[in-house]
Amino acid sequence: MTTGVRRRMGVEERRQQLIGVALELFSNRSPDDVSIDEIAAAAGISRPLVYHYFPGKLSLYEAALRRAADELADRFREPHEGPLGARLLRVMGRFFAFVDDHGPGFSALMRGGPAVGSSRTNAMIDEVRQAAYEQIVSHLGIAAPPARLELVVRSWVSLAESTALIWLDGRRIPRAELELQLVHDFAALAAVSAAYDAEMAGILVRILADEPSDGPFGELVGRLAGLVPGPPAGG
Amino acid sequence: MTTGVRRRMGVEERRQQLIGVALELFSNRSPDDVSIDEIAAAAGISRPLVYHYFPGKLSLYEAALRRAADELADRFREPHEGPLGARLLRVMGRFFAFVDDHGPGFSALMRGGPAVGSSRTNAMIDEVRQAAYEQIVSHLGIAAPPARLELVVRSWVSLAESTALIWLDGRRIPRAELELQLVHDFAALAAVSAAYDAEMAGILVRILADEPSDGPFGELVGRLAGLVPGPPAGG
Incomplete structure (x- = not known):
């Protein structure tokens, strides 16, 4: 949508345009630093007209966040096809692309600003976490996850x-490395839980049975075994 | 400190008493649900006298949070003695004891309430995270942590x-199990990073060289190797 469009927009079309413009501005600088004047200028309309559609910056921020939250939740959707490790890797690729696109806004949001104090904002973040959790559980093929599996999946979402x-703070590690690392982290967290709980061990063995032996999970264990000085096989 | 103390307290003593009373109330119920009247009653003084020491609930909440933050940061301090796994396990024991004691307040705080909007609150949380990070790094004996080690330690603090x-939401898993699990999670996250980066591998090998072979790290790898159907040793 370019600015300076001559034809008159409908109400909903104008709202959607403003949300898009605001989301881009909120994504690229800390939302606290973005003014209504800038949003109006970027949308090619007057400041009072912005207020005609949104009563204030917070309501426009919330609408932009709603769109971002829906888009982020979408990125956790993945067809139930092929090995689990490859599916998770595709999800992480889309997740990091989102973070990359919305860096400053994502940081500000997750660090508690600028709409802090809004329980609606917190609720939207929790919705995305819940959507991610449910997606991952559905890929594991577990209808009623036991408490330990729920913990592994929810804590992994939080780890992502x-x-x-942390990556956004300086981007000192290649993004692709972290996408793969998080897939391995999932396997590692599940494996730690499985190492001490029979039910989790059963679930993990079933998951790993469908993984190719040269997939990320099998490869990881081989590499780990090579790192440790102790006797992992004979001990 | 019992209520109804007859003798007059000094200003600082009274402030400290109010902070203690408030911290206990804020810890055991969501801070949003605790009124100044309750705090006054629990401290055995009048409501106006509470306002004499603290201008409002937010300032008393922040003072209580300051005390809690200092106490929590203290719990990450651990003598530099003995195997690393055992040190981390003691730290996790103290961390979960804190969480256990301050459950509802800890949840409310970390989920963004009730002092959301206060940048001082967020700064205090970040201070605790930073103190925990620096403590762990000091135990690893690394003067200038590379980016990948920093990521492992910071993301592990966040995982804790x-x-x-998640544990507080129903307490469906024994606390002691999670304390041990987090020690293993640390090893697992470090190992994933080490599996793909030579510098991290060097650091991990050095750490593990000082671990007893029957310590949590060695035990974990042995158990993991037993779980995976692939060929971890003969590959």
Whole structure:
């Protein structure tokens, strides 16, 4: 949508345009630093007209966040086809692409600003986490996840968030490396849980049975075994 | 400190008493649900006298949070003695004891309430994370952590937070199991990073060289090797 469009837009079309313009501005600089004047200028309309569609910056921010949240939740959707490791890797690729596109806004949001104090904002973040959780569980093929599996999946979703936030602070590690690392982290967290709980071990063995032996999970264990000085096989 | 103390307290003593009373109330119920009247009643003083020491609930909440933050940061301090796995396990024991004692307040705080909007609150949380990060790094004996090690330690601190929050929601897994699991998670996250980066592999090998072969790290790898159907040794 270019600015300076001459024809008159309908109400909903104008709202959607403003949301898109605002989301781009909120994504590329800390939302606290973005003014309504800038949004109006970028949309090619007057400041009062922005207020005609949105009563204030918070409501426009929330609408932009709603769109971002829906888009982010979408990126966790993945066809139920092929090995699990490859599916997770595709999901992580789309997740990091989102983080890359919306860096400053993602950081500001997850670090508690600028709409802090809005329970609606927190609820939207929780919705995305829940959608991600449900997607991953559905790929594991577990109808009623036991508490330990729920913990592994939810804490892994949180790990993906914090890894992305730490990455954004300087981008000192290649993105693709972290996408693959998070797939391995999932296997590692599940394996730790499985190492001490029979039910989790059963679930993990079933998951790994469908993985190719040269897939990320099998490869990881081979590499780990090579790192440890102790006797992993004979001990 | 019992209520109804007859003698007059000094200003600082009274402030400290109010902070203690408030922290206990804020810890055991969501801070949003705790009123100044309750705090006054629990401290055995009048509501106006509470306002004499603290201008409002937010300032008392922030003072209580300051005390809690200092206490939590303290719990990450650990003597530099003995195997690393055992040190981390003691730290996790103290961390979960804190979470156990301050459950509802800890949840409310980390989920963005009730002092959301206060940048001082967020800064205090970040201070605790930073203190935990620096403690762990000091135990690893690394003067200038490379980016990948920093990521492992910071993301593990975040994993400990999210594991504690998920645990608080129903407490369906024994606390001691999660304390041990987080020690293993640390090893697992470090190992994943080491599996693909030579510098991290060097650091991990050095750490593991000081671990007893029957310690949590060695034990974990042995158990993992037994779980995976592929050929970890003969590959």
